[in-house]
Amino acid sequence: MATEKILDVRDVSTAFKIDGHFYDAVTHVNLQIKKDEILAIVGESGCGKSTLATTIMGLHDPAETKISGEIDFEGTNLVGLPEDKYNKIRGAKIGMIFQDPLSSLNPLKRVEDQIKEVMDYHTDLSSEKKHARVIELLSQMGIVNPERTAHQFPHELSGGMRQRVVIAIAIACKPDLLIADEPTTALDVTIQAQILDVLLNIQKENHAGIVLITHDLGVVAQTADKVAVMYAGQIVEYGSTKQIFKTPKHPYTRSLLRSIPQLGGESDDLYVISGNVPSLQKMPASGDRFASRIPWIPASDHEKNPQMHEVSSGHLVRCTCYKSFYFPDQKKKKVANELN
Amino acid sequence: MWKTILRRILIMIPEIIILSIIVFLLAKAMPGDPFTGSINPRAGVAQIHHLMEVNGLYDPWYQQYWNWVVHLFHGNLGESYQYNEPVTRIIGQRAVNTLWLSLFTVVLTYLIALPMGIYAGRHEGKLPDTVIRFYTYVTYCIPFFVILVLGIWIFGYVLGWFPTTGSVSPTANGTFATIGSRFYHMLLPGILGALFGTVNIVQYLRSEVVDAKSSDYVRTARAKGVPINDIYRHHIFRNSLLPIAAFAxxxxxxxxxxxxxxxxxxxxxxxGLLFVNSISYRDYTVITALVLLFGILNIFGTLLSDIILSIVDPRIRIE
Incomplete structure (x- = not known):
């Protein structure tokens, strides 16, 4: 039961149409998620995390996007699934929590009606039972006065409360898979912790698999079982949370971890990854996509067509450059080591 | 909410007082007098002075204003210099005509504009949307009176489908025939007014629908598994119609x-016609009464918009 695979993303690419051409926003991604598991997808803005999430949810306009590969959800391939069949899965079996809790709720509908709506389409419950479920969900979310909140409009609630409502909508039908797209980004730190607790509690009860999309590595270390690091549409490193945090391999992962501010660290300077994620149109056709941001590493260290390499059981890294990677301020040390 | 409405109405009182002073002074500031053109040309300047004197037109403005206000509260807006009839009666007859024409126009406007705007927004970028947008741009660019003159020429004169003047046919006999004739006379001005009036609503509604389509709450609804037609019905249309309702x-x-x-x-x-005619005749009493009436209607229109908005949009509840 605990090892049951719910979602298997195989070789999925998502391309957007810009000025008549298709550009890959997500390139050949492979992921698996099991029951009771939390998979974190990390990476900076614009690297395809949210696109991957909305691809799994099937929220893209088929006329403007091209999706290839296979998304196996409990035995159904979601790629190219017709809308009516998708609508049976969305909300019922896969719930999604969005980033901005204010704009994610319809400003003109009461909280209760917005939570009930998802039950209207996926359950045969009577109106009273739905109301009872709304109250149950809201108290499960840690809302003190659920009857009152149920009758309020989104603008009458605080950010944290709104996010709880968004989560309540996502889990109302007890989905097997929960996709949380930066659920805590718009909230302040104390509320972030509460929201994460709520998510973890839900998982204990529902045994859902959770895909947690975030750029907050602190959140990842606290909650995730597995981590996928994404850069420019590709997964560059994949492994258990312990593997990623204890023995990060890929230069991007190492740079990300190094750019976290450390209290009482040796240096006051924060490490900054120079440059930006290349835009979709400017994505290099081949070679390591991260190479341009670590220019001190010679081109010969990168693979021409970077592949995933298994460095230890279940720990995968893209490109061979991790073997010789060093940070600029470590150069002297490295040279000294080589001389010895 | 009643408190808010009551307060808004109270605020309207000074608004109307200021409006009435401005209206009164502006009418007085117009050059010319109401008598020169309308009496026997052989009558001398002295006679005009006499008439001015008798009618109190040489009194200081505040005196004239005060007399006017006192009469106003007795339901007496004075006599029209042009028609020698009480202003209330002259406006009363025409107000009914304007009211029916306006009502017909506004109903027609919304009947045309709402489906157009929604359809264009939903099928953004497709051929019908392009056609509707073309129509709105063209209509927007043509001055209203040109549309009216073109309309009269084509449908009234060339095709002869509609009457081109008046509000009722003089030959219409009996209640039924009169109502029919009145409606027939309203058709062409009503349709042309509506075609012009739809432009703003169509463009506004279209962009509201387009915005709503890509909004986060619609994405949330899709993630709930709500079919797209239901999303349009329950989320997009209602939210897009809101500013339009307030616009009413x-x-x-x-x-x-x-x-x-x-x-x-x-x-x-x-x-409208009375207003234009009164200006050329310097019919002060009618002009001031009409401008005041238009002004008060405007203030009430704004109040109505605020009330509608506070009813349909839960975010706007002024305490």
């Missing part, structure tokens, strides 16, 4: 402006 109160203003053009071009005996 303001449309009173637009209709009165429109009435001045429509009624002049169609010689339709309503308040």
């Amino acid at each position: 109160g303001y449309s009173i203003t637009g209709l009165l402006n429109g009435a001045i053009f429509t009624e002049s071009v169609f010689s339709y005996p309503g308040m």
Whole structure:
């Protein structure tokens, strides 16, 4: 039961149409998620995390996007699934929590009606039972006065409360898979912790698999079982949370971890990854996509067509450059080591 | 909410007082006098002075204003210099005509504009949307009176489908025939006014629908597994219609402006035509009464918009 695979993303690419051409926003991604598991997808803005999430949810306009590969959800391939069949899965079996809790709720509908709506389409419950479920969900979310909140409009609630409502909508039908797209980004730190607790509690009860999309590595270390690091549409490193945090391999992962501010660290300077994620149109056709941001590493260290390499059981890294990677301020040390 | 409405109405009182002073002074500031053109040419200057004197037109403005206000509260807006009839009676007859024409126009406007705007927004970028947008741009670019004159020429004169002047046929006998004739006379000015009035609503509604389509709450609804038609019905249309509903109160203003053009071009005996005629005759009593009436209607239109908005949008509850 605990090892049951719910979602298997195989070789999925998502391309957007810009000025008549298709550009890959997500390139050949492979992921698996099991029951009771939390998979974190990390990476900076614009690297395809949210696109991957909305691809799994099937929220893209088929006329403007091209999706290839296979998304196996409990035995159904979601790629190219017709809308009516998708609508049976969305909300019922896969719930999604969005980033901005204010704009994610319809400003003109009461909280209760917005939570009930998802039950209207996926359950045969009577109106009273739905109301009872709304109250149950809201108290499960840690809302003190659920009857009152149920009758309020989104603008009458605080950010944290709104996010709880968004989560309540996502889990109302007890989905097997929960996709949380930066659920805590718009909230302040104390509320972030509460929201994460709520998510973890839900998982204990529902045994859902959770895909947690975030750029907050602190959140990842606290909650995730597995981590996928994404850069420019590709997964560059994949492994258990312990593997990623204890023995990060890929230069991007190492740079990300190094750019976290450390209290009482040796240096006051924060490490900054120079440059930006290349835009979709400017994505290099081949070679390591991260190479341009670590220019001190010679081109010969990168693979021409970077592949995933298994460095230890279940720990995968893209490109061979991790073997010789060093940070600029470590150069002297490295040279000294080589001389010895 | 009643408190808010009551307060808004109280605020309207000083607004109306200031409006009435401005209106009164502006009418007085116009050059010319109401008698020169209308009496026997052989009558001398002394006679005109006498008439001015008798009618209190040489009194200081505040005296004249005060007399006017006192009469106003007795339901007496004075006599028209042009028609020698009480202003209330002259306006009363025409107000009914204008009211029916405006009502017909506004109903027609929304009947045309709402489906157009929604359809164009939903099928953004497709051929019908392009056609509708083309129509709105073209109509927007043509001055209203040109549309009216073209309309009269094509449908009234060339094709002869509609009457081109008046509000009722003089030969219409019996209640039924009179109502029918009145409606027939309203058709062309009403349709042309509506075609012009739809432009703003269509463009506004279209962009609201387009915005709503890509909004986060619609994405949330899709993630709930709500079929797209239901999303349009429950989320997009309602949210997009909201500003349009609030717009309804303001449309009173637009209709009165429109009435001045429509009624002049169609010689339709309503308040708009009366207004234009009164200005050329320096019929002060009628002008001040009409401008005051238009002003008060505008203030009420704004109030109506605020009330509608506070009913349909839960975010706007002024305490």
